[in-house]
Amino acid sequence: MSDSQTFPPGAAYARGQYCAIADATLSVLDWGLLRSDATYDVAHCIDGRFFRLDAHLDRFYASAEKLRLDIPVAKADCAEIMRECVRRGGVGEAGYVECLITRGLSPTFSRDPRDAVPTFIVFAVPLGFILPRDRWDEGLHVHISGIRRIPPESVDPTAKNYHWHDLVQGLYAAYDAGAENVVLTDPAENICEGPGFNVFAVKDGRVLTPDRGVLRGISRDTALRLAAELGHETVEAPLPTATFRAADEAFITSTAGGIMPIARADDRPIGDGRPGPVTRALRDLYWEKHRDPAWTTPV
Amino acid sequence: MSDSQTFPPGAAYARGQYCAIADATLSVLDWGLLRSDATYDVAHCIDGRFFRLDAHLDRFYASAEKLRLDIPVAKADCAEIMRECVRRGGVGEAGYVECLITRGLSPTFSRDPRDAVPTFIVFAVPLGFILPRDRWDEGLHVHISGIRRIPPESVDPTAKNYHWHDLVQGLYAAYDAGAENVVLTDPAENICEGPGFNVFAVKDGRVLTPDRGVLRGISRDTALRLAAELGHETVEAPLPTATFRAADEAFITSTAGGIMPIARADDRPIGDGRPGPVTRALRDLYWEKHRDPAWTTPV
Numbered sequence: 001m002s003d004s005q006t007f008p009p010g011a012a013y014a015r016g017q018y019c020a021i022a023d024a025t026l027s028v029l030d031w032g033l034l035r036s037d038a039t040y041d042v043a044h045c046i047d048g049r050f051f052r053l054d055a056h057l058d059r060f061y062a063s064a065e066k067l068r069l070d071i072p073v074a075k076a077d078c079a080e081i082m083r084e085c086v087r088r089g090g091v092g093e094a095g096y097v098e099c100l101i102t103r104g105l106s107p108t109f110s111r112d113p114r115d116a117v118p119t120f121i122v123f124a125v126p127l128g129f130i131l132p133r134d135r136w137d138e139g140l141h142v143h144i145s146g147i148r149r150i151p152p153e154s155v156d157p158t159a160k161n162y163h164w165h166d167l168v169q170g171l172y173a174a175y176d177a178g179a180e181n182v183v184l185t186d187p188a189e190n191i192c193e194g195p196g197f198n199v200f201a202v203k204d205g206r207v208l209t210p211d212r213g214v215l216r217g218i219s220r221d222t223a224l225r226l227a228a229e230l231g232h233e234t235v236e237a238p239l240p241t242a243t244f245r246a247a248d249e250a251f252i253t254s255t256a257g258g259i260m261p262i263a264r265a266d267d268r269p270i271g272d273g274r275p276g277p278v279t280r281a282l283r284d285l286y287w288e289k290h291r292d293p294a295w296t297t298p299v
Numbered sequence: 300m301s302d303s304q305t306f307p308p309g310a311a312y313a314r315g316q317y318c319a320i321a322d323a324t325l326s327v328l329d330w331g332l333l334r335s336d337a338t339y340d341v342a343h344c345i346d347g348r349f350f351r352l353d354a355h356l357d358r359f360y361a362s363a364e365k366l367r368l369d370i371p372v373a374k375a376d377c378a379e380i381m382r383e384c385v386r387r388g389g390v391g392e393a394g395y396v397e398c399l400i401t402r403g404l405s406p407t408f409s410r411d412p413r414d415a416v417p418t419f420i421v422f423a424v425p426l427g428f429i430l431p432r433d434r435w436d437e438g439l440h441v442h443i444s445g446i447r448r449i450p451p452e453s454v455d456p457t458a459k460n461y462h463w464h465d466l467v468q469g470l471y472a473a474y475d476a477g478a479e480n481v482v483l484t485d486p487a488e489n490i491c492e493g494p495g496f497n498v499f500a501v502k503d504g505r506v507l508t509p510d511r512g513v514l515r516g517i518s519r520d521t522a523l524r525l526a527a528e529l530g531h532e533t534v535e536a537p538l539p540t541a542t543f544r545a546a547d548e549a550f551i552t553s554t555a556g557g558i559m560p561i562a563r564a565d566d567r568p569i570g571d572g573r574p575g576p577v578t579r580a581l582r583d584l585y586w587e588k589h590r591d592p593a594w595t596t597p598v
Binding site: 004005006007008012014015016021022024025026027028029031032033034035036037038067068096100102103105107108109110111112113114117121123125126128130147148149150151153154155156161162163164165166167168169171172175187195196256 | 303304305306307311313314315320321323324325326327328330331332333334335336337366367395399401402404406407408409410411412413416420422424425427429446447448449450452453454455460461462463464465466467468470471474486494495555
């Protein structure tokens, strides 16, 4: 099926069997495409160890239950499929491992979601970082967009979902504005989140992050725990854009790169425009935990 | 690729060639799935004739442009591909013909949408009606949901998209409430739309439909034109839920069935709970236009 398409390295599990990444497909009639009716989770592995795999699995199964999607395998089997995809894909050194379930396909193309048979897919590809490692001393340049993150009154952000239209259009707005990534807001001009990451600010040693209208990221949770471990007060509360712009430091959290500094918001630096001491300490501790058996499990 | 999956009749065009509907697939790495970064349009044909095909094509290309998606074929070629899918699928009697474009696949699994190569697919399957023809004298029983339709400040509803999470969760809420379909609202308790349809009310001979936060449906446009042709005043304006519940008549419009009556909203009838004269006249005129060369083109 790959034809003229080029694929990254990796391996997948689809239609009940392991396959090459190029063969991991789903029908164009799948509700995962035609309704974005799906949920997913992504874990990462580094040096042959998954980071907080159980937390990702717990969230994946909880998200599916919220959306009335039945994952066709038990949690332990899902973990084993993720491991096997990493092994087959040869990405144990640094792997991005996504499991997803969609409403699936209705044999009659019925418009009733209860008629559909769910689609379950797992794939493992090389782990990419939102901010590449060689730019960690520099930091990310974000645009703060007037596009409003899809509100929780419409789509529950705690069930991880593919409703990224606003985020992708925000990325294009960021490129237009000369920035490299985007942070969306809510109608009260509070900071929400960006494409695949949560947002944090640091002010007077306190670590702040939005509490509403955002994914409850596992990396977000990790950052909050590590901040507490380092003795910082952590605050989950609305984060006004003005507060964010005036922060001493700012960073993002994501499975795709962990804890990464924000250096600029639009045409102004955050703090002195360089990654600050709290961000750096959190980042170092984050990677230290990747060697800690309490936080990791072997592939 | 079909394995244990069962598919409706039909035919498709994917990866630059015609194929069986079971073989019309896309990669699990496609941004159409992983970001719901896509747009689409659906035309229907009846008795060997497309209804308002040009209007659907115009909207499809306009939607793609809004999202910065380049459709890889010219409009006339797209029309010809749609025709050929209908012929190959044998659904000219009553066909549902969808063309879609996604951001596509990034060969490196890059997080930058500009690196992706778009995916263009067309498929034709049998036309299904939201309210089956044998229930047109009965009417639809809808639930009016407190789930808020994704607002235009987040996702432009005029670029037809697959952001249906709210609509599908609304369907489940409707089933729980004993209804068969759902209408979502906005935070001001105005009526928005349902899964794949616009909503109309008729009060004292005036034909009312929401003007904001809804798809600019081709069938919606058709209903407005036909209402004018029948001498009704038409009003595109916010439609409060209370006004809707107190309407003389109500109906939905969709490519999937045209103009179909609403009989009940939650536990109360609309009007006398039976399809009213304005709805019936519009419906009859709608199907009459399907034989009019001014509104149709041959497959």
